[in-house]
Amino acid sequence: VIALAASLLMMGVVPVASAAAPDFVAVKKTQFTRNGHPYYIAGANFWYGAYLGANDRPRLLKELDTLKAMGINNLRVLAVSEKTDMKSAVRPATTNEPGKYDERLLAGMDFLLAEMGKRDMTAVIYLNNFWQWSGGMTQYLNWFAGTPALDPNVTKDYETYMRETARFYTNEKAQAEYRNVIRTFINRKNTVTGKPYAGDPVIMSWQLANEPRPGNASSTPQEKEIYVKWIADTAAYIRGLDKNHLVSTGSEGLAGSAHDAALFEKAHASKDVDYLTYHLWPKNWGWIDSKRVDATWSGALEKSSHYLNVHIDYAKKMGKPIVLEEFGMDRDGASFDIKSSTKVRDRFYKVVFDVVVGRAEKGDPVAGFNFWAWGGAGRAANADYWWKEGNDLMGDPPQEEQGLYSVFDTDKSTIALIRQYADRLHALERK
Numbered sequence: 001v002i003a004l005a006a007s008l009l010m011m012g013v014v015p016v017a018s019a020a021a022p023d024f025v026a027v028k029k030t031q032f033t034r035n036g037h038p039y040y041i042a043g044a045n046f047w048y049g050a051y052l053g054a055n056d057r058p059r060l061l062k063e064l065d066t067l068k069a070m071g072i073n074n075l076r077v078l079a080v081s082e083k084t085d086m087k088s089a090v091r092p093a094t095t096n097e098p099g100k101y102d103e104r105l106l107a108g109m110d111f112l113l114a115e116m117g118k119r120d121m122t123a124v125i126y127l128n129n130f131w132q133w134s135g136g137m138t139q140y141l142n143w144f145a146g147t148p149a150l151d152p153n154v155t156k157d158y159e160t161y162m163r164e165t166a167r168f169y170t171n172e173k174a175q176a177e178y179r180n181v182i183r184t185f186i187n188r189k190n191t192v193t194g195k196p197y198a199g200d201p202v203i204m205s206w207q208l209a210n211e212p213r214p215g216n217a218s219s220t221p222q223e224k225e226i227y228v229k230w231i232a233d234t235a236a237y238i239r240g241l242d243k244n245h246l247v248s249t250g251s252e253g254l255a256g257s258a259h260d261a262a263l264f265e266k267a268h269a270s271k272d273v274d275y276l277t278y279h280l281w282p283k284n285w286g287w288i289d290s291k292r293v294d295a296t297w298s299g300a301l302e303k304s305s306h307y308l309n310v311h312i313d314y315a316k317k318m319g320k321p322i323v324l325e326e327f328g329m330d331r332d333g334a335s336f337d338i339k340s341s342t343k344v345r346d347r348f349y350k351v352v353f354d355v356v357v358g359r360a361e362k363g364d365p366v367a368g369f370n371f372w373a374w375g376g377a378g379r380a381a382n383a384d385y386w387w388k389e390g391n392d393l394m395g396d397p398p399q400e401e402q403g404l405y406s407v408f409d410t411d412k413s414t415i416a417l418i419r420q421y422a423d424r425l426h427a428l429e430r431k
């Protein structure tokens with residue numbers, strides 16, 4: 001039977017069976033499992049992985065080997081970018097106009113997945129972006145609602161940006177094109193391995209978007225209802241196409257849910273949302289001042305510890321696993337210079353790991369982490385640290401200074417810390 005299933009798979013015939021084959025990551029109560037064992041994510045954010053798969057394969061192979069050596073077994077990557085006039089977006093884009101996808105960049109994802117498979121890694125692939133750095137939902141609205149794609153890095157008005165971007169969820173033409181993209185990926189056959197994406201166990205989870213929010217912090221009850229419905233409908237749509245892979249939202253947790261716990265829970269209640277996600281950003285959220293660490297560290301530590309623990313408690317209450325799929329801290333003194341130290345970052349990473357790995361070891365519903373973000377061999381090209389087309393890609397997308405949160409291959413102390421805690425998580429897989 002297995003031989004028959006394998007040959008059907010190779011012929012591109014995807015099993016419709018709801019119970020995926022054992023080498024797919026699955027959820028069993030509040031744990032991930034794979035091949036009959038508990039499975040934990042010691043992951044990295046690597047948004048540009050498919051870009052390297054298309055444009056710089058030698059660097060990609062080197063990055064994957066370095067990540068593997070650090071104990072990294074999961075990468076969170078961007079599926080597609082949309083061509084946009086917004087200044088701080090990556091170029092070139094995968095989608096140059098609705099329905100027209102750059103085959104070279106799609107093949108870049110094929111190569112990335114093939115090489116990840118050789119290293120026993122799994123992928124979380126996010127299918128859209130609430131933020132401007134890959135075009136994202138705002139660009140869909142520019143295409144289909146005719147609204148201007150206003151870069152919040154330029155307008156400095158994030159509140160308006162977030163409120164307007166959330167109109168994506170109810171724009172029918174935008175949703176139709178978004179579902180074209182979802183089908184393009186799920187129905188794609190990997191040009192390197194010959195495997196259909198829907199039948200590839202390297203993919204762990206289809207993720208609705210990067211950091212989808214209901215609007216801004218003043219989201220109305222109606223906007224929150226629209227958001228919950230969009231998540232449930234889209235997750236059900238994905239499940240209808242692909243019963244082998246997990247589905248996740250890409251939520252930041254409370255910070256991305258208008259600080260409304262009931263909304264966060266409703267958004268993750270759907271039977272088609274398999275696990276919870278959350279992100280932790282003390283600097284972005286104003287909890288720490290990197291130039292006044294002594295004065296702000298204790299407050300940031302208290303808020304961060306609470307944020308880390310309260311979301312694990314929500315997961316416990318909902319009976320689903322949770323992944324801390326983004327967290328980060330800038331370099332000492334808010335420097336972007338790769339030569340600057342990372343003492344505060346390492347201290348913060350240790351706080352995060354002690355909570356996340358510590359609670360996983362206690363049997364809480366923690367499925368793992370992805371740090372933000374792997375910069376590896378990437379190097380900033382400009383004196384002002386802003387990205388320009390043709391420059392190296394790295395952990396910091398184009399809307400942020402190149403070097404802000406990236407962990408480079410020279411950041412040995414941070415790499416050692418990641419390795420140490422990755423090993424502790426992997427030890428749990430042998431139980």
Ligand SMILES: O=C1NC[C@H](CO)[C@@H](O)[C@@H]1O
Binds near residue numbers: 211326328
């Ligand atoms: O998804 C994200 N979360 C936080 C990152 C760092 O600010 C940011 O680059 C990205 O948009």
